[in-house]
Each structure stands twice: as structure tokens, then as C-alpha cells.
Amino acid sequence: MVLSEMKQGSIVKILNTDRVSEIVRRRLIDLGMMEGATIRIKRILPFGGPFAVEICGQWIGIRRCEAKSIEVEWAS
Amino acid sequence: MNIALAGNPNTGKTSLFNILTGSYEYVGNWTGVTVEKKVGVLKNKVGRLIDLPGIYSLNPLSRDEGVATQFLLSEDFSLILNIVDAAQIERNLYLTIQLLEYGRPMVIGLNMIDVAKSRGFQIDAKNLSKRLLGSPIVPIVARTGKGCDQLAANFQAMKERKVEPLFIDYGPELEQAVGTLIERLNHVELPSKRWMALQFFEGNSLVRELLQKHIASSELTALFEQTEQQVISGKTGIKNLQQHIRSVRGDVIRAILSDCLTRTKEVEYTFSETVDQIVTNKYLGIPIFLLFMFLIFKFTFDWVGTPLSDLLDAFFSGPLTEWLTQALVAVGASDFIQAVLLNGIVAGVGGVLVFVPQIFMLFFLISFIEDSGYMARVAMVMDKLMEMIGLNGKAFIPMIIGFGCNVPGVMAARTIEQPKERLLTIILTPLMSCSARLSVYSLFVGAFFTQHQALIVLSLYLLGIVVALGLAKIFSSTLLKQSSSMFVVELPPYRFPQWRTLMRSTWEKGKGFIRKAGTFIFGGSVVIWFLSYAGPGGLNVDMNNSYLAMIGGLIAPLFAPLGFGTWQAGAALLTGFLAKEVVVSTMNIIYVAPDLATLQGTMANFYSPLSAYSFMVFLLLYVPCLATVAVIKKETASARWTWFSIGYALMIAYLIALMIYWGGKFLGFQ
Numbered sequence: 088m089v090l091s092e093m094k095q096g097s098i099v100k101i102l103n104t105d106r107v108s109e110i111v112r113r114r115l116i117d118l119g120m121m122e123g124a125t126i127r128i129k130r131i132l133p134f135g136g137p138f139a140v141e142i143c144g145q146w147i148g149i150r151r152c153e154a155k156s157i158e159v160e161w162a163s
Numbered sequence: 164m165n166i167a168l169a170g171n172p173n174t175g176k177t178s179l180f181n182i183l184t185g186s187y188e189y190v191g192n193w194t195g196v197t198v199e200k201k202v203g204v205l206k207n208k209v210g211r212l213i214d215l216p217g218i219y220s221l222n223p224l225s226r227d228e229g230v231a232t233q234f235l236l237s238e239d240f241s242l243i244l245n246i247v248d249a250a251q252i253e254r255n256l257y258l259t260i261q262l263l264e265y266g267r268p269m270v271i272g273l274n275m276i277d278v279a280k281s282r283g284f285q286i287d288a289k290n291l292s293k294r295l296l297g298s299p300i301v302p303i304v305a306r307t308g309k310g311c312d313q314l315a316a317n318f319q320a321m322k323e324r325k326v327e328p329l330f331i332d333y334g335p336e337l338e339q340a341v342g343t344l345i346e347r348l349n350h351v352e353l354p355s356k357r358w359m360a361l362q363f364f365e366g367n368s369l370v371r372e373l374l375q376k377h378i379a380s381s382e383l384t385a386l387f388e389q390t391e392q393q394v395i396s397g398k399t400g401i402k403n404l405q406q407h408i409r410s411v412r413g414d415v416i417r418a419i420l421s422d423c424l425t426r427t428k429e430v431e432y433t434f435s436e437t438v439d440q441i442v443t444n445k446y447l448g449i450p451i452f453l454l455f456m457f458l459i460f461k462f463t464f465d466w467v468g469t470p471l472s473d474l475l476d477a478f479f480s481g482p483l484t485e486w487l488t489q490a491l492v493a494v495g496a497s498d499f500i501q502a503v504l505l506n507g508i509v510a511g512v513g514g515v516l517v518f519v520p521q522i523f524m525l526f527f528l529i530s531f532i533e534d535s536g537y538m539a540r541v542a543m544v545m546d547k548l549m550e551m552i553g554l555n556g557k558a559f560i561p562m563i564i565g566f567g568c569n570v571p572g573v574m575a576a577r578t579i580e581q582p583k584e585r586l587l588t589i590i591l592t593p594l595m596s597c598s599a600r601l602s603v604y605s606l607f608v609g610a611f612f613t614q615h616q617a618l619i620v621l622s623l624y625l626l627g628i629v630v631a632l633g634l635a636k637i638f639s640s641t642l643l644k645q646s647s648s649m650f651v652v653e654l655p656p657y658r659f660p661q662w663r664t665l666m667r668s669t670w671e672k673g674k675g676f677i678r679k680a681g682t683f684i685f686g687g688s689v690v691i692w693f694l695s696y697a698g699p700g701g702l703n704v705d706m707n708n709s710y711l712a713m714i715g716g717l718i719a720p721l722f723a724p725l726g727f728g729t730w731q732a733g734a735a736l737l738t739g740f741l742a743k744e745v746v747v748s749t750m751n752i753i754y755v756a757p758d759l760a761t762l763q764g765t766m767a768n769f770y771s772p773l774s775a776y777s778f779m780v781f782l783l784l785y786v787p788c789l790a791t792v793a794v795i796k797k798e799t800a801s802a803r804w805t806w807f808s809i810g811y812a813l814m815i816a817y818l819i820a821l822m823i824y825w826g827g828k829f830l831g832f833q
């Protein structure tokens with residue numbers, strides 16, 4: 088599964104971020120959004136707009152194309 | 164003693180800086196407010212404090228992070244004051260750990276204790292300090308100043324302490340490689356070699372550049388690849404060195420926190436969530452942004468700003484001018500002196516100062532938006548639109564700041580990671596209608612559009628945005644083709660801005676406007692007045708035969724197709740390059756008006772509403788003012804792009820004013 092398929096409110100665990108571009112991945116790592124991290128989808132903006140996710144109480148906005156390249160699974 | 168203030172973005176570094184040094188630097192609730200280093204003297208006189216842009220790690224991605232990292236790596240300072248956001252302590256400690264590995268003495272300010280408490284975080288500062296090499300840790304609330312004095316009391320003692328770098332074991336493979344690299348650097352003089360080696364293996368480009376001065380690039384690459392192979396083989400889930408290092412540090416941090424952090428409750432962030440449900444709503448996001456803008460104009464024009472400006476104008480043109488005239492007559496001043504003072508300075512400087520209330524109102528509202536947390540949401544709501552035109556949502560932040568003044572707007576583009584997106588933002592931000600232009604609109608809408616002041620001005624602001632976005636599309640698909648665009652934004656929790664901060668930032672922004680009035684509008688007014696007083700025929704000539712009329716007349720024919728081909732308009736636009744509000748001074752002097760109402764009456768003889776609108780459009784777009792040009796030059800470090808930003812603006816201004824004037828005529832407007 089990839090992040091962009093998830094619904095607002097889902098809680099997922101990141102499995103793989105290899106397909107995200109280098110520069111974006113670095114920024115995501117800075118914010119703690121890396122493999123193994125658990126995130127919750129807070130808002131999905133319309134017309135292919137960004138996703139807002141929460142990680143450890145921090146909210147981050149990312150583009151949908153990045154969300155498409157982030158593999159996730161349901162957090163247990 | 165120099166103390167470097169370092170920490171993650173938006174953790175309250177500048178708030179603390181302001182408290183400890185008594186300064187009024189720029190504070191706002193989004194990441195990347197501070198983009199330059201700022202120096203201040205500590206109130207307790209033990210040394211100087213240097214406020215730096217926020218960073219997540221010592222490996223910079225954007226220009227502002229580069230400023231901070233460069234400072235920490237190469238400048239001279241004796242102490243690091245690390246600000247840690249207690250509510251985000253886990254993430255913040257990654258930087259703290261790297262700074263401790265660097266081996267400089269450190270004092271830690273555990274900020275946002277109030278927020279942490281409300282989220283149920285309890286941090287044992289004593290214990291935490293023990294785990295972090297005994298660096299003093301003081302819980303503070305930088306917003307109110309709580310605990311800041313205790314924090315400052317630690318500087319003197321700490322400076323004298325000799326500290327060892329923090330040692331973390333990164334596993335046998337990496338440790339061996341670090342050993343090899345340190346060995347290779349045996350003959351060179353470098354501080355903290357172990358730290359350098361670790362940063363190199365983590366992929367820090369600045370450190371790599373430094374090392375390349377001593378070791379061949381190919382050798383470094385070989386060592387890096389070999390080490391990466393060894394480290395990742397046999398480990399599951401680790402794909403590269405950076406990840407390995409990060410995960411070792413993560414384990415260390417979690418171990419520390421399991422000792423020092425207790426969570427008393429789980430809290431949902433309901434307030435921010437509710438607000439976000441509205442302002443980033445599926446369909447309402449952009450309309451709400453526009454509504455906010457409209458309200459801002461209503462406040463500045465109809466509700467608060469204009470009534471106050473009118474009072475001020477009445478004072479200037481009535482009592483003030485009277486007193487001055489009486490005083491001048493009493494001391495027996497010559498006609499010439501009287502004319503300089505009354506027709507030159509009072510008309511020129513006073514004419515601009517009249518707009519102070521409106522401008523302060525605008526700055527006040529912008530400060531409110533900056534400190535509330537809405538800024539990052541605008542970036543997110545706008546991102547899709549911005550992506551289509553080859554920019555990203557973050558580029559909208561410099562543009563909003565540009566509404567106040569283009570200079571800090573251009574600077575704010577530093578936080579944009581992609582160099583091309585940053586350049587594009589820099590050259591387009593001057594199209595945002597700044598507060599100086601506002602004074603010109605005020606003058607014109609008061610004369611020609613009394614019914615719909617706010618609406619007309621809003622239309623100009625929107626025109627600026629639309630033109631900027633249109634040009635972004637054109638430039639990004641021709642001159643500045645993107646390789647890859649990027650957008651990641653932190654969304655801070657909403658905070659209700661403090662009165663004190665609001666007042667201060669309003670004053671800090673508005674101060675510049677008053678200072679300009681006292682300096683170059685003052686000087687400019689005298690010069691302009693003199694040029695209008697003197698001519699080839701001598702002094703005190705009819706204004707139409709003055710030097711100013713000749714100069715303005717030279718370029719006036721160019722503007723005839725736009726509807727304002729008078730020498731007065733030509734002269735005003737020429738002087739407007741200095742600063743846009745000088746246009747108002749010039750008009751006051753040229754039309755020799757004792758007050759705003761008379762001036763507006765006289766102008767009606769020279770402009771029709773349509774040509775007035777065309778004039779405002781031209782003024783909005785034509786060239787960035789002198790100060791903005793200087794900052795563009797500094798930020799792009801390129802004369803070519805600076806000229807480009809002047810040139811395209813002139814062309815587009817002419818074209819659009821032409822279209823509006825003739826289009827308007829065609830549609831039957833006057």
C-alpha cells in the first residue's frame with residue numbers, strides 16, 4: 088500500500104521511502120518521517136493537493152506525489 | 164565571549180534572543196522566520212549572543228540552514244546556547260547530540276515548557292543534564308521570559324569549563340572506518356576530527372568539502388562506499404550509512420528519554436484541528452484566504468486606517484501649517500525659506516506621513532497572521548496551484564511578507580530549498596504590492612473611487628499576485644526549467660499572538676516607513692521642490708517652466724498611450740524609483756496642495772478614473788524600489804538577474820497598463 092491510498096484519519100507505519108526523491112527524503116528524515124515511523128493522516132486537500140500528516144505531535148504537509156512513493160502498512 | 168544560539172526551526176530562539184538582549188528581532192510562528200545571523204549584546208553584559216536560522220541537523224539543505232551551519236563550523240564562539248522545544252523533545256535532541264559530539268561547551272534552554280505541560284510531558288531536567296555531559300539545562304518559556312534569567316546566569320561559568328565531546332558507539336564497522344579517516348587526517352590541524360568523520364559518513368556536504376582539501380575525492384568516495392557496504396550488510400531495514408547513524412542516535416535518545424520523560428496524559432490537539440478543519444477546508448481554503456485579504460483591506464481603508472489618516476491630515480494642513488507659518492513670519496524668514504519649508508518639506512514629508520495610520524494597520528494585521536500559525540497553512544492550501552506554475556507553496560510566504568515590504572520578502576525566499584524555485588521567488592516577490600505603494604493608492608482611490616476604496620485596492624493586490632503567478636509559469640517553463648520541485652512544510656500549532664509581540668513587530672516594520680520619511684523623503688522633497696522652483700528662467704519660475712517639468716516632460720510622451728502623458732506623472736514615476744511613496748510627495752509638491760482633499764480635487768483635472776487606475780497599475784508593477792533592487796542583487800549575487808528583474812517589470816507594467824487603459828476605453832469606462 089502507499090500513503091496516498093489511505094483515508095483521512097488512518098494510522099499507518101512507513102515501510103519504505105526509497106522512491107522519494109533524495110532532497111525530499113532528507114527533509115522528511117529531519118522531521119522524523121522515515122521508515123519505521125508511525126504517522127496519522129490528518130487532512131487531505133482536494134484536487135490532488137497536499138496531505139497533512141501527524142508524527143509525534145508534529146504536523147507536516149507533503150505533496151501527493153511524495154505520498155504516492157511512500158509505502159505503508161496499517162499500524163498495529 | 165560570543166554565544167551561538169542554535170536549535171531547530173520555530174522553537175523560540177529569536178524570542179529568547181529578544182529577551183536576553185533587549186532586541187526586537189523578527190518572531191513568527193512558522194519555520195524559517197530568521198534567515199540571517201543577528202548579533203546582540205547580552206543584558207547581563209557577559210558577551211554577545213548570535214541568533215541563527217533554525218536547523219534540523221548540521222547538513223544544510225536550504226540557504227538559511229547554510230548560514231547557521233557555516234557559522235557553527237567556521238566562526239569563533241565560546242559557547243553554544245541550544246534551544247530545545249520541550250514539546251518536540253525527541254526530534255530536537257538529534258541536533259543537540261550532534262552539537263555535543265562537536266565538543267563545544269553548551270547550555271541548554273528547554274523552551275515551550277508551557278506547551279509541553281499542557282500536552283502532558285514532564286521532563287526531569289536534572290537527570291537529562293546528567294545524560295548530556297552535564298550541560299546545564301534550564302526550563303524556560305521564551306514567550307514570557309520565564310526562566311530566562313536563570314538560563315543566562317549559567318553562561319559565565321560554563322565558558323570556563325573544558326568539555327569532552329560526547330561519545331556514542333556506532334558499532335564496530337563504522338568505528339573502524341572513523342578510525343581510518345582520523346588516521347588519514349593525522350598530519351592536519353582540524354578541530355573535532357571524530358565529529359568530522361562521523362558527519363562525513365552521514366553525508367554532510369560541507370564537511371566533505373572541507374575534507375577534500377586534505378584527501379583526494381576518489382579516496383573519500385571509495386572509503387565511503389566500502390564502509391557503507393560493511394555497515395549495511397547483515398542488518399535488516401538499514402539501507403545506507405545515514406540511516407544507520409540516525410538509528411543509533413535514535414536509540415540513544417530514546418534511552419535517555421525513557422529515564423527523563425514521563426507522559427502524564429495523551430492529548431489530542433483539538434484547537435488546531437478545529438481551526439484547520441475550516442481554513443484548510445476542501446473547498447473553502449482559497450476563498451477563506453481571499454476573505455482574509457479583503458478584511459485586511461476593509462480594516463486598513465474603510466474601518467480604521469483611513470479615518471485616522473484623515474484626522475492626521477487635518478492636523479498637518481490646519482494647525483501645524485498655521486503655527487509654522489506664524490513662526491516663520493515672526494522670525495522674519497525670507498520667502499524662499501518659507502517656500503522650502505511649507506511647499507517643499509511639509510507638503511512632501513507630511514504628505515507621506517499622513518498615511519502612517521493605514522500602514523501601521525496593515526503591518527499590524529500582517530504581524531497577526533505571521534504569529535498565528537496561518538502562514539504555513541496558506542503555503543499548504545496554495546501548493547497545488549503553485550506546483551502548476553512551477554513553484555511550491557512555500558514561495559507564497561515571501562509573497563505575503565512582501566505585502567508589508569518587499570525587502571524582507573525577498574530575504575524570506577532563503578528557506579526555499581530548490582535553487583531555481585528560490586530564484587524565481589526572489590524575482591517575482593517585488594510584484595507584491597507593498598505598503599509604500601499603499602500610500603499612492605490611498606491618494607488615488609480617495610480622489611477617484613470614493614465609493615469602492617477597499618475593492619479597488621484589493622483588485623490591485625490581486626493583480627500583483629496574478630501577474631506574479633502568470634510570469635512564474637512563463638519563466639519556469641522557459642528560463643528556469645525545473646529539474647525537480649519540492650514541498651515539505653511543517654505546520655506549527657496555532658497560537659494566539661501576544662499583544663506585546665504584535666505591538667513590537669508592528670512597530671519594527673512601521674519604523675522603517677517613518678525613518679524613510681525623515682531621511683530620504685525629506686531630502687527628496689527638498690530636491691524635488693527646488694527642481695520645481697527653479698528653471699532655465701531663474702528662480703521662482705512658473706512650475707510648467709521648471710526643470711522638473713522639463714525632466715518629466717522628456718518621458719511623458721511615453722506614457723501618453725497609458726492615459727497619463729503629463730510631465731507631472733513622468734516626474735512622479737521617476738522619483739518613485741527611490742521609494743514608491745516619494746510619488747505621493749512629488750504629487751503634493753507639484754500640485755501645491757495644502758491638504759489631501761484639495762490635492763485630490765486638483766488631480767481630478769489631470770486624470771480620469773480610468774487613467775488613474777492605469778497609473779496605479781503601472782506604479783504597482785513598474786520597477787522594484789531602490790532598496791529592493793539592492794537586496795535582489797545581494798540575494799541572487801548576479802547583476803544579470805538584477806537587471807532582468809528591473810527590465811521584465813518595466814515591460815510587463817507598460818503592457819498591462821496599456822491593456823487596461825484601452826480595454827477600459829473600449830468597454831466605455833471613463
Ligand SMILES: Nc1nc2c(ncn2[C@@H]2O[C@H](COP(=O)(O)OP(=O)(O)OP(=O)(O)O)[C@@H](O)[C@H]2O)c(=O)[nH]1
Pocket residue numbers: 171172173174175176177178179189190191192193194195196197198215216217218274275276277278303304305306307534658664
Ligand atoms: N507557547 C509558547 N510559545 C512560544 C514560546 N517561545 C516561543 N514561542 C512562540 O513560538 C513561535 C516561534 O518563535 P521564534 O522565536 O520566531 O522561533 P525561532 O526559533 O526563532 O524560529 P526560526 O527563526 O524560524 O528558526 C512564536 O510564535 C513565539 O511566540 C514558549 O515558550 N511558549
Ligand SMILES: [Mg+2]
Pocket residue numbers: 176177178189190196197215216217
Ligand atoms: Mg528566529
